[in-house]
Amino acid sequence: MTSLENLAALQEAIAQAALDAGREPSSVTLVAVSKTVPADRIEPVLQAGQRVFGENYVQESAAKWPALREAHPGCELHLLGPLQSNKAQAAVALFDVIHSLDRPSLAAALATAQAKTGRRPRVLCQVNTGEEPQKGGVPPSEVDSFVLRCRTEFGLDVAGLMCIPPADQAASPHFALLKVAAERNGLPWLSMGMSADFREAIQLGATHVRVGTAIFGARLREAPAEGAAPRADVTA
Numbered sequence: 001m002t003s004l005e006n007l008a009a010l011q012e013a014i015a016q017a018a019l020d021a022g023r024e025p026s027s028v029t030l031v032a033v034s035k036t037v038p039a040d041r042i043e044p045v046l047q048a049g050q051r052v053f054g055e056n057y058v059q060e061s062a063a064k065w066p067a068l069r070e071a072h073p074g075c076e077l078h079l080l081g082p083l084q085s086n087k088a089q090a091a092v093a094l095f096d097v098i099h100s101l102d103r104p105s106l107a108a109a110l111a112t113a114q115a116k117t118g119r120r121p122r123v124l125c126q127v128n129t130g131e132e133p134q135k136g137g138v139p140p141s142e143v144d145s146f147v148l149r150c151r152t153e154f155g156l157d158v159a160g161l162m163c164i165p166p167a168d169q170a171a172s173p174h175f176a177l178l179k180v181a182a183e184r185n186g187l188p189w190l191s192m193g194m195s196a197d198f199r200e201a202i203q204l205g206a207t208h209v210r211v212g213t214a215i216f217g218a219r220l221r222e223a224p225a226e227g228a229a230p231r232a233d234v235t236a
């Protein structure tokens, strides 16, 4: 199937999952994950009307997106991958939503970047629901205090929470945990669900599903293990 056929089938599956859950299809936003996908393969998806895209790498996005955006007004660009503090300013300049806020040092860097650029992207706090040592995200027990700090101390526009469940476990308990934590903190956005599990995520309240391979096919160049970048602020 082409990416356009994939996109149409996916949009239908998302709408159906929403209806099955008693939700409005419009309450779920598809973030089309175009990391590692070259601009000429993103182009037809833009022409089909998709406007919300997710990327993992600041440098790759800075190379691809300014021209795509220029040609297709109304794009919304989301950063999904781990973010090093030394790239915070480039990220704030480029992205409309950052899903991977997971530590105070990054919150501080984003606050500085906001002051410098005059931009204020929405941010989502990533929660390490499986408490996996190799994965980014704040532990579930620290979500409330971290969200509060991001809002009050750093002045960030915290819109919601994001998680990437452990690959070897059922995702639903992790989605349920994220939903409860978001409700407790008065956060409207829930970024959860990927190609393999977006239906369960929608059932459990996802407002943003992040889907790549189900649209663009298997990635030629695989990303570094998702969320597995070191938490330290090292330069790549």
Ligand SMILES: *Cc1c(COP(=O)(O)O)cnc(C)c1O
Pocket: 033, 035, 056, 080, 081, 164, 194, 195, 196, 210, 211, 212, 213, 214, 223, 226, 227
């Ligand atoms: C790559 C990626 C996705 C998309 O995964 P697919 O399995 O290709 O749908 C979603 N979220 C994050 C954080 C990713 O890194």
